[in-house]
Every structure is written in structure tokens, then in C-alpha cells.
Amino acid sequence: MDFINTIGFVYEGILAGLLIALSCSMVGVYLLMRRLSMLGAGISHSAFGGIAIAFLLGLEPTLFTLFYVALISVLLQFLMDSKRLPSDTILSLFFSFGTALAVIVSAMKENLSANIYSYLFGSLLAVSKEELYVSLFVFFITALAFWLKYDQLFLVLFNEEIAKLKGINTTLINYLFVLLAGMNIVLSIKVAGLLLSASFVALPSMTALLVAGSFFQTFSLSAILSLLSVFLGVVLSLTFNIPPSGAIVMLMVLFFILCFLLYAYKARKRF
Amino acid sequence: MQEVIKVESLTFRYSPEEPLIENLSFSVYEGEFFCVVGPNGAGKSTLLKLLLGFLRPKAGKVFLFGRELRQFNEWEKIGYVPQRFSVERFWTGTVEELLRKVAKKEKVGWIIAFLHLENLLKRQFVKLSGGEQQKVLLAFALTKNPSLLILDEPMTGLDIHAQEHIEHVLKEISKDRTVVVVSHDLGFVMRNASRMLCLGMPECRLVYPKDFGQIIRELYGLH
Numbered sequence: 147m148d149f150i151n152t153i154g155f156v157y158e159g160i161l162a163g164l165l166i167a168l169s170c171s172m173v174g175v176y177l178l179m180r181r182l183s184m185l186g187a188g189i190s191h192s193a194f195g196g197i198a199i200a201f202l203l204g205l206e207p208t209l210f211t212l213f214y215v216a217l218i219s220v221l222l223q224f225l226m227d228s229k230r231l232p233s234d235t236i237l238s239l240f241f242s243f244g245t246a247l248a249v250i251v252s253a254m255k256e257n258l259s260a261n262i263y264s265y266l267f268g269s270l271l272a273v274s275k276e277e278l279y280v281s282l283f284v285f286f287i288t289a290l291a292f293w294l295k296y297d298q299l300f301l302v303l304f305n306e307e308i309a310k311l312k313g314i315n316t317t318l319i320n321y322l323f324v325l326l327a328g329m330n331i332v333l334s335i336k337v338a339g340l341l342l343s344a345s346f347v348a349l350p351s352m353t354a355l356l357v358a359g360s361f362f363q364t365f366s367l368s369a370i371l372s373l374l375s376v377f378l379g380v381v382l383s384l385t386f387n388i389p390p391s392g393a394i395v396m397l398m399v400l401f402f403i404l405c406f407l408l409y410a411y412k413a414r415k416r417f
Numbered sequence: 418m419q420e421v422i423k424v425e426s427l428t429f430r431y432s433p434e435e436p437l438i439e440n441l442s443f444s445v446y447e448g449e450f451f452c453v454v455g456p457n458g459a460g461k462s463t464l465l466k467l468l469l470g471f472l473r474p475k476a477g478k479v480f481l482f483g484r485e486l487r488q489f490n491e492w493e494k495i496g497y498v499p500q501r502f503s504v505e506r507f508w509t510g511t512v513e514e515l516l517r518k519v520a521k522k523e524k525v526g527w528i529i530a531f532l533h534l535e536n537l538l539k540r541q542f543v544k545l546s547g548g549e550q551q552k553v554l555l556a557f558a559l560t561k562n563p564s565l566l567i568l569d570e571p572m573t574g575l576d577i578h579a580q581e582h583i584e585h586v587l588k589e590i591s592k593d594r595t596v597v598v599v600s601h602d603l604g605f606v607m608r609n610a611s612r613m614l615c616l617g618m619p620e621c622r623l624v625y626p627k628d629f630g631q632i633i634r635e636l637y638g639l640h
Contacts, residue, residue: 304508304515305504307497359539360511361510364509
């Protein structure tokens with residue numbers, strides 16, 4: 147009974163967690179197929195700078211950081227397109243810049259650092275109604291983009307030159323999905339914390355890539371694993387009084403290990 | 418005979434000091450099996466990218482089916498087979514997903530039968546052998562029944578059996594369409610090309626079959 151009562155208090159967080167996990171699982175597959183698995187860490191640490199600025203200026207941190215990261219994502223894609231530097235070098239530059247910015251800003255005003263550093267670990271159970279609405283909105287546009295652009299995305303990820311010849315605007319597709327990835331990563335910071343948010347993007351999709359037998363299966367499996375991790379993670383968190391973000395990510399790691407063992411067993415059987 | 422590709426005074430350079438392709442002009446006519454040869458770094462793949470509009474030339478023009486590249490919009494007339502190594506290795510799509518993405522089931526039936534892909538349909542592209550991947554890329558390029566097929570190094574990394582099979586398939590395909598191939602495989606070029614373009618010589622040269630042997634010896638320093 148206590149358990150059900152507690153869920154009643156934190157349903158906004160659980161719902162937001164499920165929505166964010168679902169959309170992160172989709173953008174995660176896109177990022178991994180483009181070999182941008184580090185983008186999660188790069189953007190979440192860039193967002194850290196955005197969160198710090200929002201607190202300094204007294205603005206609503208989630209909304210401000212969404213806009214801030216949208217700009218950062220577009221700039222990132224632009225720099226990656228210019229091909230002057232490798233993607234991981236660009237990402238580590240943004241990673242360092244965001245963290246340094248947050249550290250400097252947090253020392254500018256008294257009591258600022260406690261607010262800023264609370265984002266390092268996040269809290270699914272402290273998600274507000276407004277943040278749930280924002281999560282719902284971002285989930286909706288992410289799902290819509292995947293639904294409308296699925297076939298184009300399929301070819302762009304296969305080979306960009308072939309996609310161009312089929313009349314697909316590959317630049318638009320890449321900008322769109324990096325932008326969506328950035329927005330979803332910002333929201334995952336609230337739920338999982340800055341230190342674990344990249345896991346929401348990378349782990350379920352990595353697991354799905356390992357065992358899925360088709361492109362469609364990869365997206366479906368990544369989504370199922372994400373939802374399962376959030377749901378079971380919240381149950382474990384409420385039952386054993388452990389932080390939900392840790393429980394969720396630990397389950398994602400566990401699913402990865404299980405699938406990896408299954409994959410290795412199957413591969414061994416084949417030879 | 419209709420000019421399928423016309424290149425006029427094409428110049429391209431990656432760095433200002435070194436022009437890779439300079440003032441190149443040639444035409445490819447309907448029904449030809451046209452090969453582009455030359456040593457590494459001579460600009461073969463770059464030329465293909467220029468022909469398909471993936472790169473912009475510094476000077477010169479490219480015409481496809483009589484229309485300047487910028488105005489050309491009938492891309493379904495062109496089938497393109499990239500180097501299979503340029504396909505993303507984390508991509509999990511199956512052969513069936515790939516073929517059905519661009520054409521309806523009944524339209525790809527003949528290609529699947531022609532290239533014997535029936536047993537590969539449910540398999541993931543990245544888990545196929547080199548020869549199988551090349552067949553699938555060919556099938557994909559043929560889905561819209563193009564009148565011009567452009568291939569970038571179709572024999573690279575294939576074993577001798579796979580090479581023979583792909584060569585046989587290309588011969589069949591070329592009976593009713595124009596084929597442009599960039600290749601390192603000189604045997605393949607000499608057996609199949611109706612004309613070839615040699616890049617990497619002091620002057621780029623268009624060569625007819627009777628001179629193939631001599632030019633290839635000159636180009637690669639063979640005796």
C-alpha cells in the first residue's frame with residue numbers, strides 16, 4: 147500500500163522518465179550508427195554550462211538549457227560537416243568548455259553551486275508538472291520526426307551518397323536528428339543526472355545493436371529495453387530506497403551484459 | 418549516338434597548389450562499357466563524385482543525359498554502386514529492408530531472381546561476405562531500372578569466384594544500359610571496356626581497345 151501511495155506522489159517523474167527513456171532510445175540508435183556515441187557525454191557537459199548560466203541569470207533552467215543546447219547541437223553538426231576536425235575531438239572540446247563554464251559560473255555567486263551541482267546526479271522523483279509537459283512535447287516531436295523521416299533516415303545511415311542520389315536532403319536529416327538528440331539529452335539530465343545521462347542514449351541502443359536482426363528490430367528493442375530499465379529501476383528504487391538514476395542505469399548495464407553473453411554464446415555455437 | 422555523360426573542361430583540386438583533375442573533357446555514349454583507370458590518388462573516385470554532384474568542380478561543366486548537372490533531376494535514370502567499404506558497419510538493416518525501402522515487392526522480384534538473392538533477403542547487410550554485399554549493392558542500384566549504372570571499384574577485396582560472378586553479372590546488365598566503372602582490376606578492364614579513360618598520366622587520355630595493353634603498361638610502369 148505504501149508503495150502505491152509513493153507512486154501516486156511521484157507519477158510525474160515516472161511518466162517523464164518513461165517518455166525521455168523512449169525518445170533517448172531512438173536518438174541513441176541514430177547516434178551509434180553514425181559513430182557518435184560520445185555525443186551524449188559531450189552535449190550533457192555542454193548543457194552543464196547552460197544550466198549554470200540559467201541559474202546565474204535567474205532563468206528557468208530546463209527551458210533555457212533546451213534552447214542553449216539546441217544552438218550547441220547545430221554548431222556541433224556544422225563543425226562535424228566541415229570535416230576539419232574529427233568528431234570526437236570536436237565533442238571533447240564542447241565537453242571541456244561546458245564543464246569549465248559551469249565551474250566558473252558556480253563560483254560567481256553565493257549558494258549557486260549547490261543548485262548547479264544538484265544536476266550532477268538528477269532526481270527522477272523530483273520532476274515537476276511543467277517538466278513533465280516539456281518532456282511530453284520533446285517526446286512528441288522526436289516520435290513524429292522518426293515516424294515521418296524513418297525511410298530517409300534508413301538510407302542516410304546506410305550511405306549518405308546513395309541517400310543524396312535518392313533525392314534525400316542528408317544535411318537536413320543530420321541537423322534534425324542531432325538537434326533532437328541534444329534536446330533529449332538535456333531532459334535526461336533531470337532524470338538521470340549529468341553523470342549518467344549519456345547512458346540513457348548509449349546503453350539501450352548499444353545493447354539493441356548487439357542482438358537485433360534488422361533495422362526495425364534495433365529501434366524496437368532499444369525502446370523496450372529503455373522502458374523496462376526505467377520501470378524496474380523505479381520499482382527497485384522505491385523498494386530498496388536507492389537513487390532511481392543509479393538503479394535504472396545499473397539495469398541498463400545488466401541488460402547489456404546479458405545480451406552480450408547471449409551474443410557471444412550464439413557466435414560460439416556458429417563456429 | 419546519345420551522349421549520356423558529357424564533361425567539359427573539368428578542373429578540381431583539393432588544395433590550391435595541386436590540381437587533381439585539370440581541364441578534362443570527354444563524353445560517354447549510350448550503350449558503352451566505359452572504364453576509368455589510373456594509379457592510387459589519380460582522381461578516379463573524385464571524378465565519379467564530380468559526375469554525380471557530390472563535389473563541386475573549380476571550373477568546367479558536367480552534363481547528364483543532355484542536361485547540365487545543376488538542372489538535372491532525373492536521378493532515377495542513374496544507378497550508383499559505391500565502394501562497399503563506405504557502408505556504415507554498425508548499420509543493422511537487412512537486405513530485404515534495403516531493397517523494399519526504394520521499390521515495391523513486385524518491382525524488385527526480377528532483380529532478386531537475377532542476382533540469386535533469395536537466400537540473403539532476411540540477412541543483415543553488414544554480416545554478408547564481400548561478394549554478397551557487392552551483389553546487394555548492385556541489386557539496390559538496379560531497383561529503378563536505370564539506364565546508366567556507375568560503379569566505384571566493384572572488384573576490390575573480392576575473392577576470385579566473387580570477382581568472376583560480379584563480372585558475369587555486369588556483362589549481362591551492360592547489354593541494355595550504359596555502364597561506367599572505376600576499377601583497379603586491369604584484367605577486368607581489358608576484357609570488358611569498350612573505351613577507357615586513363616587518369617594519372619601527364620595528360621588524361623581516352624583509349625580504344627586496340628591500345629589498352631600499351632597504355633596500361635605505360636601507366637603502371639609494367640614491362
